[in-house]
Amino acid sequence: xxxxxxxxxxxxxxxxxxxxxxxxxxxxxxxxxxxxxxxxxxxxxxxxxxxxxxxxxxxxxxxxxxxxxxxxxxxxxxxxxxxxxxxxxxxxxxxxxxxxxxxxxxxxxxxxxxxxxxxxxxxxxxxxxxxxxxxxxxxxxxxxxxxxxxxxxxxxxxxxxxxxxxxxxxxxxxxxxxxxxxxxxxxxxxxxxxxxxxxxxxxxxxxxxxxxxxxxxxxxxxxxxxxxxxxxxxxxxxxxxxxxxxxxxxxxxxxxxxxxxxxxxxxxxxxxxxxxxxxxxxxxxxxxxxxxxxxxxxxxxxxxxxxxxxxxxxxxxxxxxxxxx
Ligand SMILES: Nc1ncnc2c1ncn2[C@@H]1O[C@H](COP(=O)(O)OP(=O)(O)O)[C@@H](O)[C@H]1O
Ligand SMILES: [Mg+2]
Numbered sequence: 674x675x676x677x678x679x680x681x682x683x684x685x686x687x688x689x690x691x692x693x694x695x696x697x698x699x700x701x702x703x704x705x706x707x708x709x710x711x712x713x714x715x716x717x718x719x720x721x722x723x724x725x726x727x728x729x730x731x732x733x734x735x736x737x738x739x740x741x742x743x744x745x746x747x748x749x750x751x752x753x754x755x756x757x758x759x760x761x762x763x764x765x766x767x768x769x770x771x772x773x774x775x776x777x778x779x780x781x782x783x784x785x786x787x788x789x790x791x792x793x794x795x796x797x798x799x800x801x802x803x804x805x806x807x808x809x810x811x812x813x814x815x816x817x818x819x820x821x822x823x824x825x826x827x828x829x830x831x832x833x834x835x836x837x838x839x840x841x842x843x844x845x846x847x848x849x850x851x852x853x854x855x856x857x858x859x860x861x862x863x864x865x866x867x868x869x870x871x872x873x874x875x876x877x878x879x880x881x882x883x884x885x886x887x888x889x890x891x892x893x894x895x896x897x898x899x900x901x902x903x904x905x906x907x908x909x910x911x912x913x914x915x916x917x918x919x920x921x922x923x924x925x926x927x928x929x930x931x932x933x934x935x936x937x938x939x940x941x942x943x944x945x946x947x948x949x950x951x952x953x954x955x956x957x958x959x960x961x962x963x964x965x966x967x968x969x970x971x972x973x974x975x976x977x978x979x980x981x982x983x984x985x986x987x988x989x990x991x992x993x994x995x996x997x998x
Contacts, residue, residue: 684741702910713885781826905960
């Protein structure tokens with residue numbers, strides 16, 4: 674089946690005072706109907722920039738798309754006219770941001786904003802009906818006292834409540850693609866579980882979810898497939914169980930080890946030593962090599978291509994075949 678979204682060879686730089694910063698480097702990934710694709714990796718590796726590129730919400734400048742295409746139903750989102758793009762956003766493509774105020778207007782009551790979203794896309798529904806549906810959505814996202822909250826302005830709500838309003842707004846039109854960028858970071862555990870259930874329910878309606886997180890526990894609960902990003906590139910991609918059972922890339926192995934030791938309350942917490950290199954000065958060769966326990970001289974010479982490593986698996990490591998399983 675044709676994937677719903679195909680990102681092909683996307684490269685994004687930011688022109689900064691310190692020079693060009695490589696935020697996303699030759700990234701290709703596809704999103705299929707009814708799946709949750711996890712995008713994971715440490716902070717700064719290009720997850721949010723990828724999401725913003727897909728929504729065409731990157732500030733340009735300073736962002737510059739060096740190359741690539743983002744195909745949605747055959748059209749390249751990167752050169753779609755703005756009018757067409759507007760009609761896709763919300764109804765077909767929607768995004769849950771890390772920071773809810775990116776999506777909410779400070780000037781309007783929560784209930785009006787939600788109702789407006791519904792009416793804009795379905796002018797036939799009445800104001801009363803729209804308000805009812807807005808209230809129903811607040812219930813679904815676990816908002817306390819939803820009737821009262823409809824008449825609040827965003828600034829009157831806590832951060833977690835604002836997050837819930839934004840999630841309601843992103844999901845209420847049943848979009849084909851939902852991008853969720855660390856959607857539950859600001860929420861307590863109970864509400865988090867409720868939101869994850871909602872996103873899972875979206876999948877049953879054939880919505881594709883791009884789920885961005887650094888929390889591998891959540892990936893395990895939510896995702897069908899996982900793409901692991903490191904320093905602006907995808908280093909491994911696989912079905913969820915295959916990735917967790919048999920990680921191939923040393924970076925994936927490192928990420929998983931830190932989760933396992935957290936779960937075991939291990940006295941010695943294993944984290945990956947060292948730091949993500951600066952996107953202003955990526956080292957030649959494999960960008961993980963400076964932190965990789967398996968690195969050899971060839972690893973610092975040239976970038977390993979993302980290649981097929983079995984069914985539904987891609988890995989970018991010169992040594993994946995030789996490494997201990
Ligand atoms: N507006 C911006 N201007 C300059 N650099 C940016 C901007 N937004 C993001 N970046 C840089 O792009 C890189 C990727 O960022 P991001 O996609 O936000 O990472 P992640 O979401 O994986 O934590 C980082 O080095 C970040 O500092
Ligand atoms: Mg981010």
